[in-house]
Amino acid sequence: MLKAVRRRSGRVWLLASVLIAAPVATPVLALLWQALQGSNGLWPHLLAYVLPQAFLQTGMLLVGVGVLVTLLGTSTAWLVTAYDFPGRRLLEWALLLPLAMPTYIIAYAYLDLLHPIGWVQGAIRAALGYASPRDFRLPEIRSMAGCIVLLSFVLYPYVYLTTRAMFFTQAANLVEVSRTLGTGRGRVFWRVALPLARPAIAVGVSLALMEALNDIGASEFLGVKTLTVSVYTTWVTRSDLPGAAQIAVAMLLLVVALVTIERWARRRQRYWSSAQRARSFTPHRLGSVSGLAAFALGLIPVLIGFIAPASYLAVEAWKRFRFAGLSPRLLSETFNTVTLSAMATLAILLFGLVIAYAARSLPGRLTAALQRISTVGYAMPGTVLAIGILVPVAALDRMIDQTALAWLGMPTGLLLIGSGAALGYAYVTRFLAISVGSVEAGFSRIPRSFDHAARSLGQNVTGTFRHIHLPLSKPSLVAAGLLVFVDCMKELPATLLLRPLNFETLATHLYGEAARGTYEEASIAALAIVLVGTLPVIVLARIGRWKS
């Protein structure tokens, strides 16, 4: 009898994760279906003139961003973990701030800041005694290098976040041991901390690379023609959705291959933490000069990735405010953005918990597959995913409408799109991967022996979850929630395509102005996105500290 209850409780979790994974997989299936519609002999042209270039550019972008975020993320994480200096506490959370800066905003900001007629180059010319921008100017930011640098300085926090947590929880004991055995400080980093942090770095880098791959605003603006831009061009300028879907599916295969290789490469690595609380690191205290240097060094990424563009936005917003006042729309847009993101975040967290827990308590092919499926949406270019979502959602909407008309004599209109539910669905599909990944990482710190103990003491699967996993994974849940919240707020393509009439968010407002080249009019909205995004980042940082 007791056994039967336990088994049933396990089945509920499995069923629930199937119910979550199925709708998440639907948009991808819709795209596959689109891709099968034929593409009017598009491929020979694409293969000859578009894809080689696009692959090359995408490859360069990913390698560049990958290298740079790894360097920035791990070095800053090590800096604030292994050393103590004045301002370290501040730096610890400030290094997360660039998370709040959407890639499209940083591209707009720097294009203006670094333009020959902007004040940076103006000041340099004045200092060097040049009269006209024709005589002297800095290298063009609209380039592959410019794109790599800008994206890296807002995406490195993904690596910083995961790596720092790993340094804190895993490395402390081993580092201390190595130190007592006489290993030098530099060697400890290379020989002990870095190899230990490899999985964390891999997770952070893969998140950053997905974001870079999905970016369209910054790459397009900086003149980098990635695969995502090609998908977009094929769809929009050729009105060829099936063709675009085909490139998107090919891209997805590429991403899946990369992820599989990455998993395969570290298939033999296992990391356990002991059941006791990890001992916290005793950082090395730096002298005043080297301490100041350390602080300055750590501040650079924050300066480039957040302070400079945010200050620029603040100045522009202030100018705009004095020129045209505050739009009353801004308040409702902020409200829409925050409410929608908050509701979506709750759902995403809940679903992430269910999927990750089902995979943990009922290990097997099925749960592992469900876990993979739940991450598909994150790997698709957002513009294409939005179409993949639109097709099934609108079909369901029509069905409801027509059925209501036939049976009740009253049409319902578009219930899902009209109510904004379609947007919620889009966010879940897009960002479930983040929540599943973080929760999984949180669970992995809970020793298996706890599960076994709880089960042998008579708890069923659900009881074990409630008494063991939920309380112990709270910090990682909150962290995941904040990451997801910030991402929902910044989301653009799906929001643009799927929102109801008269419904604007801060991101769509900003995009509307940017689309006609008048982005200074949207500087207030841009600043609002950054500010609202900054609050959760600060909370996130506090949690990180509490955890450590």
Next chain:
Amino acid sequence: MAAELNIYTTREPGLIQPLLDAFTTSSGIKVNTVFLKDGLAERVASEGESSPADVLMTVDVGNLADLADKGLTQPVESDALKAAVPENLRDPANNWFALSMRARVLYAAKDLDLASFNYEDLADPKWKGKVCIRSGQHPYNTALFADYIAHHGAEAAETWLAGVKENLARKAGGGDRDVAKDILGGICDIGIANSYYVGLMRSGKGGEEQVAWGNTIKVILPTFEDGGTQVNISGAAVAKHAPNKDEAVKLLEYLVSDEAQKLYAEANYEYPIKAGAAIDPIIASFGGLKVDPVRLTEIVKLRKQASELAEKVGFDN
């Protein structure tokens, strides 16, 4: 319940809101909008007969014609629309109508000794390293390239595009207004962009510094050697399953009225489509506009070819 009307538009909200507000004031009809950049056709098609969309409004003739081709619009028989919109600026089957017009013009550094310009000159080697333009895949540029094909054929267009690419001062990209900024910043001497940005800049509506951007360039209306200046339109159609068709037609008729055409010119610095309607003084100062005679429907047909040619010569690479 007051009459309502739903618009799906790719037109940036800031540009049409004043017109829609004026319409609501004069007609009492409430207007709901959703601004969709790309995927307008996909959304309307997916929503099918349940779609609340009444009016579909776009900024590019290609997108407008696409909607009609995909069977998402319905013909509108309206004497007012026929009388106001010249024949070459509307669909022969009355599925769509132009509402405003803008020209693809030349921005040039003020100190440049240049009085007239042909689009063909863009490929002239004397401009090597001196030309700025946005992406060759942007609808504004594909329409221009398509017009070139219509005048000179695909082969000549390819040679020309390769020549223009050779002349670029920087990667093709950014927006139209960046052309003015880049000329001011000394990156390039000439560039192709839309006419109305100059009105926005010089009028000071975007702030004082933009007046400087606008004044640093002069505007020349280029022509094809055997034609006129390339223009594109913003336009609208009534959705096939429009629940409020009468109100939709009313809006279209309002938008081509003298009052609205004047608003278009004042608020957006666009050329009115209605003969005899006033042009904003800033725009009028560019000189008389001689619209290229190639029909818009022809340009729509050549658009895909133009986009492929641009890729073939690696215009954006």
